[in-house]
Amino acid sequence: MKTITLQVPDEVYEACLHMAQKYGRSAEEWVMEFLLKHAPGSLQRSDDEQRKAARERLRPYAGAQSLGYPTGVDNESIDADLASEYERDS
Known part of the structure; x- marks a missing residue:
């Protein structure tokens, strides 16, 4: 791995910081991702690599919860579960 040091105008630096914060990255990480995504030819990440990344x-936000009984996607059972919970809270 090599290091590149760039001098950029203040506006470009601020734009990089803004985008990095928007995506929860450091400025260096965001610039690297941007370059990899927009680089020509062999440097560009494949769709599979992008999906994997x-x-x-997203993995830290994934999960499942067991309610202790099977559930369905029909609105009647969902409405019944909600009504039961609302009654219990009041």
């Missing part, structure tokens, strides 16, 4: 970023 996106999955890894």
Whole structure:
């Protein structure tokens, strides 16, 4: 791995910081991702690599919860569960 040091105008630096904060990255990470995404030819990440990276970023938010009984996606059972919970809270 090599290091590149760049001097950029203040406006470019501020834009990089803004985008990095928006995506929860450091400025260096965001610039690297941007370059990899927009680099020509062999440096560009494949769709599979992009999907894998996106999955890894989402993984901490994934999960499942067991209610102790099977559930369905029909609105009647969902409405009944909600009504039961609202009655219990009041």
